[in-house]
Amino acid sequence: MTRFAKFVGGFAVAVAMVTALPIIARADDKDVIDYREHIMKTLDAQTAAIGMIVSTQVGDDNLVAHAEAIAVTAKQALKSFEAKVPGGESKPEVWSNWPDFEKRMKDFVEKTDKLAASAKTGGVPVVMEQMVDALTCKGCHDVYRSKK
Numbered sequence: 405m406t407r408f409a410k411f412v413g414g415f416a417v418a419v420a421m422v423t424a425l426p427i428i429a430r431a432d433d434k435d436v437i438d439y440r441e442h443i444m445k446t447l448d449a450q451t452a453a454i455g456m457i458v459s460t461q462v463g464d465d466n467l468v469a470h471a472e473a474i475a476v477t478a479k480q481a482l483k484s485f486e487a488k489v490p491g492g493e494s495k496p497e498v499w500s501n502w503p504d505f506e507k508r509m510k511d512f513v514e515k516t517d518k519l520a521a522s523a524k525t526g527g528v529p530v531v532m533e534q535m536v537d538a539l540t541c542k543g544c545h546d547v548y549r550s551k552k
């Protein structure tokens with residue numbers, strides 16, 4: 405390859421990279437939204453699994469593991485909203501009312517931690533008792549999520 409050909413080739417690569425940048429920047433925002441939605445879907449699946457256990461459709465062998473999974477995922481959820489990226493099903497109020505949203509997330513983390521501890525000591529009966537209070541999904545969605 406001549407030096408000129410190398411130069412033209414290198415230039416073409418540089419141009420391609422620069423023109424790709426705005427696309428990458430948009431993908432970043434989409435990634436942030438996808439990420440928090442994956443975490444929410446995990447909460448949904450783990451909650452559904454606990455629902456099947458307490459309604460005796462399946463055995464309770466995994467009760468503690470599911471409750472712990474929800475507690476861990478609640479912590480991930482709090483983190484996943486820290487980046488201020490409106491969109492998805494999030495209402496803009498998530499960030500304009502951040503202190504309230506953050507407080508709700510932290511309460512959710514605390515209560516699901518307690519639920520996991522209760523699952524260990526008290527099993528299905530205690531989880532049934534505390535579930536409605538700990539799983540504050542709907543309370544938050546009513547204010548901060550616009551279902552599409």
Ligand code: HEC
Pocket residue numbers: 437440441442444445447448449451491492493494495498505508509512539540541542544545548549550
């Ligand atoms: C403190 C607020 C809050 C709590 C608590 C919360 N969520 Fe969410 N959830 C949101 C917000 C905000 C969205 C919208 C996310 C987005 O699309 O940007 C959402 C979205 C979702 C979605 C849709 C995800 C998708 O694919 O678009 C599901 C499913 C969901 N939540 C389930 C749950 C379940 C189940 C719980 C409880 C165990 C829960 N959430 C607790 C705020 C919350």
